[in-house]
Amino acid sequence: MEKLLKKNTVFILCTVMFGLFLVVGCKKDDEKKPPVVEPEYPIDVPFTALEGVFQTGDIDPDKWENLLSGVLIINSNEEMENYLIRQDDGYPEIDFSKKTLLLACKTSSSSAYGICNSLQQLSEKNHEMNVDCYLTGLAMFTLWQVPIIVDKLSEECTIELNVATYPMNQPFHYQ
Numbered sequence: 001m002e003k004l005l006k007k008n009t010v011f012i013l014c015t016v017m018f019g020l021f022l023v024v025g026c027k028k029d030d031e032k033k034p035p036v037v038e039p040e041y042p043i044d045v046p047f048t049a050l051e052g053v054f055q056t057g058d059i060d061p062d063k064w065e066n067l068l069s070g071v072l073i074i075n076s077n078e079e080m081e082n083y084l085i086r087q088d089d090g091y092p093e094i095d096f097s098k099k100t101l102l103l104a105c106k107t108s109s110s111s112a113y114g115i116c117n118s119l120q121q122l123s124e125k126n127h128e129m130n131v132d133c134y135l136t137g138l139a140m141f142t143l144w145q146v147p148i149i150v151d152k153l154s155e156e157c158t159i160e161l162n163v164a165t166y167p168m169n170q171p172f173h174y175q
Contacts, residue, residue, distance in 0.1 A: 042120040045127065047102075049116060050092060050147040071129055071159040074101040075152070100153040104129055104146040104161050111136040114146040114163070127159040134168040 074080050076096050083103070084091070094101055104116065114131045121127050131146050 042122050042128070045119040045121050045150055047116065047119050047148040047150045050101075050149065051115070070105065071161050072103040072105070073153055073155060073157060073159065074103060075155060094149060096152075098152055099149050100151070102129065102148050102150060102153075102159065104131055104148075105143060106131075106133070106161070106163055108133070108135065108142045108144060111142050112144045112165075114144050116146050116148050119148065119150065125154065125157045127153075127157060128162060129159050130162045130164070133163050133165045135165060136168055 072083060074083070077091065077094075080091055080094070080101060102119075104114065106114070112133050112135050114133045116129060116131050118130045119127060120130075129148075133144070
């Protein structure tokens with residue numbers, strides 16, 4: 001009986017020791033994992049402006065109703081060619097596997113041009129694009145656009161366009 005009691009005691013001690021090793025091993029694995037850090041919004045999104053690349057005549061007139069005020073997210077050459085017409089220089093070289101072309105468009109009753117001054121990520125899929133629009137004073141209906149290139153964005157993202165309008169004394173010409 002004493003032998004049986006010793007065997008049971010040894011078995012129980014081995015089981016307890018094995019359980020402790022499992023618990024300690026699991027705790028070490030948890031300590032190795034970095035904590036999940038949620039980003040603090042808003043985040044300034046870096047971009048490259050394509051000033052002077054597209055002119056109003058480059059936008060397909062049949063697509064204007066889709067562009068009257070907003071931002072297009074263009075993630076392929078096919079999408080770019082669907083909205084934009086380029087006769088002379090062709091299309092800009094954009095690596096759409098890594099980049100997205102954002103095309104902000106707005107109509108104006110005066111000749112105008114716009115410059116993107118910031119792009120911010122407000123949440124995982126919501127962005128805000130801030131554009132300064134300079135009115136040249138020439139009375140003519142115009143659809144102006146501001147193209148920028150950013151790191152790849154999902155088609156599911158939404159981009160709110162905010163436009164600040166400023167008068168300008170002299171007509172602006174792309175160089």
